[in-house]
Amino acid sequence: MSAVTVADRDVALIDLLDRLLQGGVVIQGQITLCAADIDLVALDLRVVVSAIDRLAAPK
Amino acid sequence: MSETGLYVYGLVPRGALERAPDLPGVDSARPVELRCEGGICAIVSRVDLDRFDEEPLRERLADMDWVERTARRHQEVLDAVLAACTPIPMRLCTVYQDDAGLRRMLDEHQEGLLAALTELSGTLEWGVQAFHVPETPAAPPRPGGQPGETASGTAYLQTRLRQRHAAEHAEAEIARACEELHDALSGLALAARLGAPQRPEASGRDTPMVLNAVYLVANADRARFTQRTAQLGSALAPRGVALRLTGPWAPYSFVPAAVGGAR
Numbered sequence: 172m173s174a175v176t177v178a179d180r181d182v183a184l185i186d187l188l189d190r191l192l193q194g195g196v197v198i199q200g201q202i203t204l205c206a207a208d209i210d211l212v213a214l215d216l217r218v219v220v221s222a223i224d225r226l227a228a229p230k
Numbered sequence: 231m232s233e234t235g236l237y238v239y240g241l242v243p244r245g246a247l248e249r250a251p252d253l254p255g256v257d258s259a260r261p262v263e264l265r266c267e268g269g270i271c272a273i274v275s276r277v278d279l280d281r282f283d284e285e286p287l288r289e290r291l292a293d294m295d296w297v298e299r300t301a302r303r304h305q306e307v308l309d310a311v312l313a314a315c316t317p318i319p320m321r322l323c324t325v326y327q328d329d330a331g332l333r334r335m336l337d338e339h340q341e342g343l344l345a346a347l348t349e350l351s352g353t354l355e356w357g358v359q360a361f362h363v364p365e366t367p368a369a370p371p372r373p374g375g376q377p378g379e380t381a382s383g384t385a386y387l388q389t390r391l392r393q394r395h396a397a398e399h400a401e402a403e404i405a406r407a408c409e410e411l412h413d414a415l416s417g418l419a420l421a422a423r424l425g426a427p428q429r430p431e432a433s434g435r436d437t438p439m440v441l442n443a444v445y446l447v448a449n450a451d452r453a454r455f456t457q458r459t460a461q462l463g464s465a466l467a468p469r470g471v472a473l474r475l476t477g478p479w480a481p482y483s484f485v486p487a488a489v490g491g492a493r
Contacts, residue, residue, distance in 0.1 A: 185432045186357060186476055187301050188322075189425065194482030195321035196241075198335055198490045 232280040236265070236326045239273040239307045240317035240480060241336075243347050247271065251310035256303045257281075265329060267336035269344050273307060273317065274332070282325050291323075308480040316350045318343065318489070319480040342489045352449050353420060355484060356477035358459060359433070360411060360441035362404050363472050400470070407471050408441040411462055418455045419445035423483050437472070446484040 237256050250262045255275025264271045280286060290296050301322055311317055326332040336343070416422040427439035447455045456475065463473040485491025 183434060183476075184298050184301070185428055185434075187305055188297070189428075190319075190479065190482035191301050191304060191322040194485070194491075195319040195324075196485050196490045197321050197324070198339060 232278045234276040235279045235282055236272075236274045236329065236332050237277045237282065238320045238324045238326060238332065239275075239304055240311075240319045241343060241347070242271050242273065242311060242315050242317045243344070243351075244269050244271050246315035247273075247311060251307055253307055253310055254303065255307065256300050262307055265332055265336075267333045268340045270336050270340065270347070272332055272336060273311065275307075277325060279325075279327070282323070287323060305480075312354065312478060312480065316347075316353055317480050318346055318350065318485055318491075319482050339489060346486050346489045346491070349486065350446075350481050350484065353446050353481060353484075354449060354452070354478035355481045356419075356445045356447050356455060356459075356475065357479065358411070358415060358441070358443050358445065359428075359439055359474045359476075360408055360466070361433075361435055361437040361472045361474070362440045363437050363470050364400075403469060404440055404471060407466055407469050411466065411471075411473075412441065412443055414462060415443070415445055415455070415459065418451055418458055419447050421446040421484055425483075440471070444479075444483040446481055447478075452478070 239262070244266050247264065250264045250273060253262055255262045255277075257275065257277045260276045262273060262275045265274050266272075281290070304322055308317055308319055326335070412422070412424070422443060422445050425442040425444065427442045430436055430438060433439050445455070459473060459475050463475075466473065
């Protein structure tokens with residue numbers, strides 16, 4: 172159609188993780204665990220490394 | 231048999247859903263359920279605490295396949311309710327030790343959560359990313375003029391300088407295009423946020439991302455917003471900008487800070 176790609180259900184992992192790890196609600200207090208204190212930089216690096224791995228080893 | 235906790239996907243107003251989505255949870259063996267307290271229902275599923283407690287969780291987060299599977303399940307469950315209502319999405323791997331802990335949280339934050347659910351009601355999040363698609367780069371100047379001519383250092387430097395100016399000009403053009411785009415789409419949205427552009431390794435595109443924006447759009451304006459994005463995409467293509475629209479999403483980026491969100 173146009174210059175816009177509607178990704179819709181085929182969402183890139185990075186877009187999803189951007190939201191799930193930096194957006195959404197973190198309610199402190201009663202919560203036992205949550206990904207809030209996860210080292211996002213380290214995780215981000217892993218996403219990148221994983222993306223590179225996939226590029227390097229196409230199925 | 232190990233102890234279980236409650237993995238929470240998101241919160242919805244009581245009565246918005248007749249039943250929990252019929253989907254596998256992050257632990258496929260266990261169904262997605264609703265736990266209601268006051269005017270709010272939490273969408274949950276049970277998980278083994280020996281896998282979801284802090285220490286094992288930390289280890290599993292190093293496993294990208296597991297992270298991806300979990301993130302996609304989390305999203306699928308929330309996606310399944312978008313047609314019925316707008317949930318307050320929880321962050322990945324939010325786990326309560328037991329029902330009592332979850333109910334206590336819902337009870338203590340009831341007022342703020344209900345206000346947030348009302349505010350977000352009838353809205354959804356859309357993502358728009360812009361990429362700079364450079365024209366075919368000009369051939370590098372040969373150190374010399376016309377064939378047979380004596381090499382001229384001055385001519386070479388002048389060509390290089392012209393190319394640098396052209397590149398700077400193009401960059402300013404792209405920045406202006408992004409600004410216009412963001413202004414136009416913000417005008418159709420209830421709220422807008424700009425994120426850091428993703429690196430090419432992460433976005434999976436070999437063209438640089440120049441805009442990474444999210445918009446909270448009223449469902450009534452959904453068609454207007456997506457059509458406008460498509461129009462802008464066509465208009466910006468000759469200026470070297472390609473757009474990518476994603477959504478609709480649960481409002482991950484627009485939960486008010488008052489209830490622990492990012493806004």
